[in-house]
Amino acid sequence: MEATGETEELVSGELVSVAHALSLPAESYGNDPDIEMAWAMRAMQHAEVYYKLISSVDPQFLKLTKVDDQIYTEFRKKFEKLRIDVLDSEELKSI
Secondary structure (H helix, E strand, C coil), X not given: CHHHHHHHHHHHHHHHHHHHXXXXXXHHCCCCHHHHHXXXXXXXXXXXXXXXXXXXXXXXXXXXXXXXXXXXXXXXXXXXXXXXXXCCHHHHHCC
C-alpha cells in the first residue's frame, strides 16, 4: 500500500505544480524553442495520420462531419458548373 500512497502524493504534487504554473501571467513565459519544436512535431504526426486516413478511403464514402452533405449541396448551389475532379486555377479566378 505504500507505493500507492507515494504515487498519489506524486500525482497530487504534480497537480499543485501544474495549477501554480497555470495561475502565472502569460508574460512570465518565454518562447521556448524546445516546446515549440515538440508542438510542431506533434502537429506533423497528427497531419500524417489524418492524411493517411483521408487518402485511404474512397472519397464517395468519406464523411468528415455530420453536415458534409449539406455543405456539398450548398457548394453546388453556388458553383453549379465547377469541375472538382480537376481544378483549374484560371477557372477558379474567374468565379
